[in-house]
Amino acid sequence: MTATQGIGSPATDKGPAIEIEIRNLSKVFGDGPRAFKALDDIQLDIRQGEFFTLLGPSGCGKTTLLRLIAGFEQPSSGLLQINGKAVAGLGPNRRPVNTVFQNYALFPHMTLAENIGFGLKMLGKSRSEVASTTQEMLKLVKMDAMADRKPAQISGGQQQRIALARALAPRPRVLLLDEPLSALDLKLRKEMQVELKRLQLETGITFVFVTHDQEEALTMSDRIAVISGGQVLQMGTPHEIYNFPAERFVADFIGDTNFIDAEIVQYEGDFAQVRLPGGVVREASLPEGFNARVGETVTVVIRPEHASLTERGDLQATVENAVFFGTDTHIHLRLEDQTPFILRRQNTGVSVAPPEAGQHACIAVAEGGIQVLRS
Amino acid sequence: MDDMAGNKTEQATEIKETPKRHLWNWILCAPALTVLVFAASGPLLIVLVYSFLAPGSFGGITWSFSLEGWFRVFFSRDIFDPEIVSLNTAHLTIFWRSISLSLQTTIICAILGFPTAWFIATRPQHTRNIWLFLITIPFWTNLLIRTFAIQEVIRNQGLINTTLIRFGFIDTPIQMMYTDFAIFLGMAYVFLPLMVLPLYAAMDKLDIRYLEAGYDLYASRWQVLRHIILPLVKPGFIAGSILVFIPSIGAYVTPRLLGGGRSMMLGNLIELQFGQGRNWPLGSALALTMLVLVVGALVLYIRTVNREEEPRHG
Numbered sequence: 001m002t003a004t005q006g007i008g009s010p011a012t013d014k015g016p017a018i019e020i021e022i023r024n025l026s027k028v029f030g031d032g033p034r035a036f037k038a039l040d041d042i043q044l045d046i047r048q049g050e051f052f053t054l055l056g057p058s059g060c061g062k063t064t065l066l067r068l069i070a071g072f073e074q075p076s077s078g079l080l081q082i083n084g085k086a087v088a089g090l091g092p093n094r095r096p097v098n099t100v101f102q103n104y105a106l107f108p109h110m111t112l113a114e115n116i117g118f119g120l121k122m123l124g125k126s127r128s129e130v131a132s133t134t135q136e137m138l139k140l141v142k143m144d145a146m147a148d149r150k151p152a153q154i155s156g157g158q159q160q161r162i163a164l165a166r167a168l169a170p171r172p173r174v175l176l177l178d179e180p181l182s183a184l185d186l187k188l189r190k191e192m193q194v195e196l197k198r199l200q201l202e203t204g205i206t207f208v209f210v211t212h213d214q215e216e217a218l219t220m221s222d223r224i225a226v227i228s229g230g231q232v233l234q235m236g237t238p239h240e241i242y243n244f245p246a247e248r249f250v251a252d253f254i255g256d257t258n259f260i261d262a263e264i265v266q267y268e269g270d271f272a273q274v275r276l277p278g279g280v281v282r283e284a285s286l287p288e289g290f291n292a293r294v295g296e297t298v299t300v301v302i303r304p305e306h307a308s309l310t311e312r313g314d315l316q317a318t319v320e321n322a323v324f325f326g327t328d329t330h331i332h333l334r335l336e337d338q339t340p341f342i343l344r345r346q347n348t349g350v351s352v353a354p355p356e357a358g359q360h361a362c363i364a365v366a367e368g369g370i371q372v373l374r375s
Numbered sequence: 376m377d378d379m380a381g382n383k384t385e386q387a388t389e390i391k392e393t394p395k396r397h398l399w400n401w402i403l404c405a406p407a408l409t410v411l412v413f414a415a416s417g418p419l420l421i422v423l424v425y426s427f428l429a430p431g432s433f434g435g436i437t438w439s440f441s442l443e444g445w446f447r448v449f450f451s452r453d454i455f456d457p458e459i460v461s462l463n464t465a466h467l468t469i470f471w472r473s474i475s476l477s478l479q480t481t482i483i484c485a486i487l488g489f490p491t492a493w494f495i496a497t498r499p500q501h502t503r504n505i506w507l508f509l510i511t512i513p514f515w516t517n518l519l520i521r522t523f524a525i526q527e528v529i530r531n532q533g534l535i536n537t538t539l540i541r542f543g544f545i546d547t548p549i550q551m552m553y554t555d556f557a558i559f560l561g562m563a564y565v566f567l568p569l570m571v572l573p574l575y576a577a578m579d580k581l582d583i584r585y586l587e588a589g590y591d592l593y594a595s596r597w598q599v600l601r602h603i604i605l606p607l608v609k610p611g612f613i614a615g616s617i618l619v620f621i622p623s624i625g626a627y628v629t630p631r632l633l634g635g636g637r638s639m640m641l642g643n644l645i646e647l648q649f650g651q652g653r654n655w656p657l658g659s660a661l662a663l664t665m666l667v668l669v670v671g672a673l674v675l676y677i678r679t680v681n682r683e684e685e686p687r688h689g
Contacts, residue, residue, distance in 0.1 A: 072587055092590040099591045105584035109606045118602070119592035170593065 018084075019174060019206045020046040020069060025078030027064055027230075038064040040230040042078070046174075046208060047223075051200050053209045055217040056227035057253065062210045065227070066176050069208065071095045083173055093122070098167035099176045103183060104159045106151035112162050113138065113147040119170035137165040140199065157188045164196075168203060175200075177209045181216065193220055214254040218242060226250045243303075246287035247374050251301045258302045258341050260315075262372075267292040272372060274300060277337050280314045284370035292372075299373045304330065304344035306369030309355065313362030317341055322354035329354055333361060419666075426659035434653045444656030448664055466644070466661075473641040474668070476555060477623035480562040481570075484619045485612060487563070488570035492611070495571075496578035507575065510568050518565065522632045525561050526552065529633075557633035558640065562623050569622070570615035577611025613680060621669055641665050 022044040029036045038061045046052045054062040067073045068080060071092035080087055087095055098119065106115050117134040125133070138144040141161035151159055160180060167175055177196075181189045197220055200207045211217055217224050218238040225235040226249075234246045245251035248259065262274040265281055272292055274284045284300055286292060307315075309331070317333035320340075326347070331354070333341045343363060345352075355361060429441040448466060453459035495506040513521060528534045529551040536548035551557055585607065589599040627642035634640065639647075641661065648658030 070591060072590075092587070093593045093595060097591075099588070101584050101588060103584065105582065105588040107585060107588070107603060118589075118594075122593040122595075122598055166592070 016047040016049065018045050019048040019050075019082065020044070020208070021079070021081040021084075022046075023079040025065075025068065025080055026076050027061075027068060027073065028076045038230055039068070039075075042230075042232055044225060044232060044235070046206060049204050049206055050222040051197070051207045051209065051220055053211060053217045053221035053224045054227055055211060055214060055224050055254075057212055060227045061230040062212075062227045063178055064230075066099075066178055066208065066210050069174070070097055070099050070176050096173040097176060098170060098172040098174075099178065100163050100167045100180045102178045102180065104151075104163035104180075106159055106162055106166070108151055111148050111150060112143065112154070115151065115162060116166045116169050118166065123170060133169055137169045140168070140202070141165045141195075156183055157192065160184065160192060161195075164199060168199065168205065171203075172205065174206045174208060177207060179210055179212070181211070182213070189216075196220065218254070226253065228253075243368075244285060244287070244371050245301055245373070248299060251371075251373060256304050256342055256344070258304065258307070258339075259299050259373075260302060260335070260339055260341075261297055261337075262300045262370075264292050264294055264296050264298060264372075266294060274298070274370065274372065276300075276314055277335055277339065278314075278316050282314060282365065282370055283368075284372050285368065286372050287374050290372065290374060298375060301371045301373060302341075302365055302369055304342045305346075306366045307341075307343045307363050308345065308366070309343065309361050310364040311362060313364040315341070315363040315365070317361050317363055319355045319357055319359045319361050321357050324354065331355060331361075333363065422659045422662055426656055426663055428656050430654045430656050432653075434649075434655065436655050441656065444654070444660040447654070447657045448660045469639050469641060469644050470664075470668075472555065472638065473624050473665075474672075476559055476562065476640065477620050477626075479559055480566060480623045481616050481620045483559075483563045484567050484570040485616065488567060488574050488615060491567075492571050492574035492578055495575050496581070507572075510571050513565070513568065518628050519632075521565065522561055522629055525557075525564060525633065529557060529560065552633065553635035553637050555634070555638050558626075558630045558638055561629040561633045562626055565629060566619040566623060569618040573614035573618065574608060574611040577608040577614075581607055609680070613677070616676070617673065620672065624669055624672075625665060 022042055025039060025042040025044075026037065027039040029038055040061075042065065054065060056062045064073065068075050069082070071087065071090055071094070075088065082095060082097060092099075106112075107118065110118065113134050116137050117130040120130045120133055134147075135144065138147055141164055143158060143161050143165065146154060146158070151162070154162070160183075163180070180196075181192050184192060193216060196207070196209075209217075209220065218241075221238055223235065223237055224241050226233045226241060228249050234241060234250045236244075241250065242254055245254065245257075251257045251259070260277060262276050262284070265273040265275050267273070267286065270286050270288075272284050272286050273281050275281050292298075305328075315335055317335050320332040320334055323330045323332070328344050328346045331343045331345060333343060335341055341363065425436055426444045427440055427442065428436040429439050429443065431437050447463065449463055450460050451463040451465075453461075491510070495503055495510070498506060526533070530536070531548040531550065531552065533552075535551070536545075539545045540548065551560075581604070585603055586599055589603045594602060624640075625642050626640055627646060630638060630640040631643055631646075634643075645658050645661045645665070648654045648661060652658070
């Protein structure tokens with residue numbers, strides 16, 4: 001992964017430039033015995049123009065990290081650079097960063113147009129520039145017909161658009177989004193996901209998006225940092241995070257997962273041969289920096305959609321039940337050592353009958369579908 | 376904050392006005408309405424009638440129609456020749472002093488009350504009640520006693536003057552008692568909590584995120600105060616101003632004890648007419664004039680405030 005990429009080397013030499021550079025960043029709230037370490041030694045590089053997501057459960061520190069970048073909180077220790085400049089001690093009004101708040105925080109006493117123009121006005125832009133940029137932003141979020149309404153007169157989804165327009169209007173280098181979609185209903189959320197992605201591509205601004213919704217993170221992000229307990233557990237593209245989770249927490253938090261005990265038979269580089277329950281030996285990928293020992297029992301991850309029912313499989317199991325979801329069917333099984341196992345079968349044809357409960361079944365795992373976890 | 380806007384209108388239409396509910400509402404209101412009608416509107420009506428009657432020789436009224444009471448509010452007649460009429464400058468001075476001192480009191484209460492309320496509103500939740508409690512403590516003591524206490528502080532041999540003389544800053548005491556300043560000081564002290572409490576209520580509801588959003592959008596501390604905090608706590612200022620201005624203009628005890636006979640306010644003038652002056656119709660007319668003044672000031676104030684709120688676009 002890229003966590004160590006930027007250390008000690010100028011970040012701008014190769015690939016996209018680094019927009020936000022975070023080194024050994026910690027944040028402690030309170031002091032003495034009641035001190036709480038919200039962020040613990042964070043290392044992150046966020047690249048220019050990317051859609052970067054901080055993903056984690058509530059209370060993991062992701063919002064604290066966002067607030068540190070925004071300037072609402074100051075770090076206890078460590079380095080935070082935006083566009084190559086250390087921003088420690090600078091207030092939010094002196095950083096080229098704008099925030100979309102969780103509940104939008106639109107100024108209730110101002111019209112939508114005044115809300116959007118506020119940042120530009122504070123930056124001392126001329127009246128005509130404020131007016132024209134406001135118009136442009138209203139058009140960008142398709143709200144130009146409602147410029148003179150107050151925030152209380154529009155719906156949640158519309159408030160969301162205005163909050164976006166308000167934060168984008170001053171053309172920040174970085175847009176911070178604090179769970180902006182969590183207050184919307186499912187349908188609107190899907191719409192806004194597309195909308196956000198469109199805005200990010202159109203404006204080219206770096207987006208740092210905070211969410212606890214793994215699906216949202218997977219569909220929208222260029223890269224994801226999974227955070228738990230104030231630490232970055234893994235960073236990578238949605239593909240890397242999903243298919244090659246390094247830790248149990250990451251695997252469990254993102255998508256449905258099967259955890260199975262396996263024994264390492266031999267290993268080389270990033271790959272190992274592991275013996276699955278029942279004796280079959282298969283190839284599995286190892287997480288970065290993993291110190292494998294032959295004979296060691298490890299936990300491996302198999303995604304439900306990477307497994308299928310066959311005549312002659314890698315694992316032997318008994319069917320417990322099958323749940324029909326329309327596009328696919330989830331088949332719940334139990335391995336011989338009583339480990340539960342979920343398998344997802346896509347319903348490609350109508351004639352495929354679900355297996356019956358109690359039936360014996362063989363599970364085949366697709367090539368590359370086994371990932372060893374860090375213990 | 377949770378479900379802003381969207382659901383508000385739906386919730387509002389849910390409560391339906393059925394005839395039964397309507398009747399029940401009236402029954403619930405009845406005790407308060409009765410008190411209002413008999414204790415407020417009744418006496419007011421009597422005062423209105425009295426103002427159009429002639430004064431009795433030893434106080435009270437005689438039942439004959441007269442406009443003299445209203446006439447005397449603004450004009451005075453020569454003692455020897457009642458046909459010679461001049462503007463009653465004494466009354467006008469008192470009107471002016473009442474309005475001016477009440478306005479000053481309201482303004483100083485707003486200026487002092489804002490940081491006080493802000494201080495309380497930004498304390499941790501569990502300590503706020505203690506601060507609010509401290510603010511209301513003066514209400515526990517009798518107004519007379521509090522006013523005498525102020526006398527002790529500002530009179531010629533009082534705390535301030537003796538201290539200043541002791542340390543050689545001044546030779547002769549500064550005359551503070553029986554001046555407009557003394558009334559102003561007394562009223563500001565007495566009415567300050569009436570400004571702090573509604574301001575606190577408005578600030579308590581203020582979402583800290585609005586301030587963060589302001590800072591985030593490049594506003595300085597001063598700009599956040601001017602463009603976000605002040606407009607959002609405006610309802611608190613309005614309520615506080617009304618609560619301070621109205622009792623100020625009718626204040627009686629404070630000007631009586633601190634202003635003496637020299638600095639009179641409307642309340643004292645009215646009392647004088649019902650007491651020593653033995654001119655009840657004039658007293659009634661003065662009371663009603665004050666009422667008109669207050670209502671007029673309120674209408675003007677609320678109109679100005681609302682005009683500012685109209686959207687400036689389109």
